[in-house]
């Protein structure tokens with residue numbers, strides 16, 4: 001079977017964007033692939049200093065979300081990145097493969113560093129090399145992510161390709177054939193691959209947005225979900241009856257696409273049903289759908305968070321299994337590059 005890898009940062013409240021763009025697909029892929037799902041805690045400290053107690057809590061909470069959405073830790077792997085040191089080790093090799101120019105073009109770095117680039121951490125700049133290492137240390141072939149991560153995945157492919165080219169003779173000499181790393185493919189599925197902020201249709205829904213009203217958290221209760229949807233920004237027009245032209249109304253497009261994804265239908269089908277309706281009517285239907293989908297996940301997450309010993313055990317066992325795979329790749333990399341190791 002081919003291998004899927006994906007990661008989620010423990011940087012705050014998991015939200016509907018993380019769910020629809022990424023986590024929702026994770027469980028569905030378990031039947032067709034071997035899956036490795038990672039809580040990428042080393043990435044979480046790139047943008048700012050995290051409170052250590054809070055960080056530990058968030059690592060467990062992302063793990064609880066993985067479990068609550070149906071990922072099976074017995075047949076697949078759930079773990080946290082920092083327990084498998086080979087991620088950081090391979091990222092160093094990739095820092096020496098990736099070019100400054102490549103990383104300078106990453107829009108996420110530009111967005112997160114803002115105007116004061118001199119003050120951004122080196123880790124934030126090198127984030128995509130670590131992400132490439134996360135994926136390639138398992139020689140993963142498929143990566144389910146939201147649209148926002150597409151550019152990083154293209155960079156991962158560039159790094160894999162440059163490594164394969166630069167060491168082509170050594171890869172063959174070590175018996176690995178013509179390429180050591182596969183070129184992983186993104187799996188970007190469905191309509192809501194980019195869920196936007198509820199306060200501003202031009203910004204993506206994000207954990208780090210200071211306004212809690214901008215996002216629906218996976219742990220929000222029914223009242224909070226309904227209130228946030230009711231207060232979501234919209235325009236004064238009723239809903240259109242067809243998708244054509246809806247892109248000029250980003251807030252409407254966002255809410256309709258969330259509804260379509262949560263109910264597994266298309267934007268056209270939703271507009272057929274709600275075209276001409278006022279937002280108040282549509283928002284209350286959307287709140288019902290969102291509560292139905294998210295409430296069971298939230299309650300299972302709460303139950304799991306009551307017993308963190310189980311979560312810690314899942315992470316420890318998962319890290320052990322991940323490390324076996326990662327060590328094999330890292331040994332190959334060392335042999336190819338010429339880094340002497342104890343055999």
Ligand code: AQP
Pocket residue numbers: 007008009010011012017018019020021022023144145146147148149192193194195196204205206207208209
């Ligand atoms: N708004 C979104 N719409 C669709 N997918 C999204 N993802 C994130 N936001 C959206 C997807 O969720 C996965 C995990 O993301 P992450 O936590 O690793 O990093 P991120 O993309 O940086 O997410 P946030 O919420 O915006 O966090 P902060 O604010 O900390 O940067 C990824 O697959 C991502 O595509």
